Amino acid sequence: MLTFLVRRMIGAVLVCLAVTFIVFLIFIVVPGGDPAQRIAGKNATAQNIINIRHSWGFDQAFYVQYWNMLKKMFSGDLVSYTSQQNVVDQIIQGMPATFSLTIGAGIIWLFFGICVGVISAVTAGRLSDRLITVLALIGISMPVFWLGIVARYYFAEGGVATIFPDGEYFPISENPAQWFWHLLLPWVVLAVLFIGFYGRVLRGNILDAINEDYVRTAKAKGLAPRRILIRHVLRTSLIPIVTLFGLDFAGVLGGGAILTETVFDLHGVGQYAAQSINNFDLPPIMGVTMYGAFFIVTFSVLVDLFYAYLDPRIRPT
């Protein structure tokens, strides 16, 4: 088990390194032209560009450039030349909002996704299943930016009633109740898409698992239907959901909820990325890319470990 863990972690570090190289290729090598000018931003002075060219080493060999980029990224020296702000500081500032959004939404979408999947699988073909299927498809098809704005209009700006505060993140350390109240709408809006998707996937998994031979064995043993469903059907059907959840959760944690964060003006990492993209501000985009990659890689290791726990067949001996 330990060797498995160590091997998996070494692998994770290598993947992160590979991502840095891809970032280097995409942002610096591939576009052509003068990388210093691109990194400097839209309104850079000539002197600025010369300084950047020198400090990033764009006048030297590519491995020197790559090394300089790594140094800047991992020492926390990455600076946005447009806003003169330190990228790492900005990301750290955005993290509480992003983490709060992800954890709350994650709990909601996992819980309701499983409920929706189980209910529609158990009642497969009946009215409730069809109703849920339609609702799930609507949930999957509704774009977040639209749903978010509609939700704000109706529930935060007096369209129906002004129940919720209109956007912005409220730090949990100052007032947990306000924090919760501010985040409830973004949580639900972000979760809606995932609930529909997870419900559909789980429904399919359950309907497959019900036909497995070992479920027939469980019936032949004389177990109660509820026990068969929970212990024998659901247990195996949830294994693929673990992968989905791990990677989706990591994606949102890594700043992937660009739309939700922007619509609700949460000032999280995703919104920071969105603003930087609007401003053609390369250093923050590079920073957020690495930050996101870190979470994806970390969570895929966690998913693998959890998988080994869930499925003894792949458990290393």
Next chain:
Amino acid sequence: MAEPLLEVEDLSVHFATEDGLVRAVDGVSFDLKRGEVLGIVGESGSGKSVTAMTIMGLTRGVNARFGGSVRYAGKDLLQISDTEMQDYRGNEIGMIFQDPMTSLNPVYRVGEQISEAIRAHEKVDKRGARRRSVELLKQVGIPNPESRVDDFPHQFSGGMRQRAMIAMALSCNPAILIADEPTTALDVTIQAQIIELIGRLKDDFDSAVIMITHDLGVVADIADDIMVMYAGRVVERGATRDVFYDPQMPYTWGLLGSIPRLDRPRPERLYSIKGTPPSLINAPRGCKFRPRCPHAFEKCQEEPRLEQRVETPGHLDRCWLDVDFKREHRGAMIAGESTEAA
């Protein structure tokens, strides 16, 4: 004569499908006595598995239609509720399935799965159930049962998994053990061991056995009676001896001819019954085996009843052919030499 343990009378199982009504089992009747071994033999789609699963209540569903009765201990198993049926499954009637590779849940330890069966029917604590599981694994011949009880199914070989399945099926000491092709998925060397094990354990546990197979050779030694099924019907039934040495249905001859034999000169090719089993939606008129039977004649347009046509009591068949004609002409087919009418 002892009261039969299980009485199946005029059982029919039909499934409504998009293509029409599938008559999987039609008018099957048989008795099973305590300690008896009944072999049900037939090709895929002959209705043998559906018969067994129906006894277990495993074919229940919105599209299933049942007829006749399955009487066990004064109750009709077709009429009782799903909840009542749970008390019979595993407890009164145990079942083992064809493929031991997929019949055990891969994510639970073998011992847990056996304990689960015990605890479904008896008030035993976890440790007691575990002790019983170890004991059962020992009885089915698993070496080191104390440590193997904590193995996962994938750590068992195919033969061991089938042994574990047998341990699970016998865990609550059922009166009836149904074995649905228990050896089909196993190596030939293991097959004989499993059959022998079932034969031994049925005496230890005082259970009756229904052994389902497509291979007459498998049940030759162990079965007291044999029932040959074709297209959802019983086409021949009798004591094992009689069915083997005085088979009355040309279909049975074909099955006998399909067994590779080492004690006879080897035919150029192993015998196979021509054609495929009929559709269960639009079955042929008359005798269902008629389209494939080398001896079919006009009378076969009308379906013969299952009745005794030979001297031996209890030996029934569904064939219009004259008994003496059959005794004279069946030799070639049974020897696997010819598919043509002699």
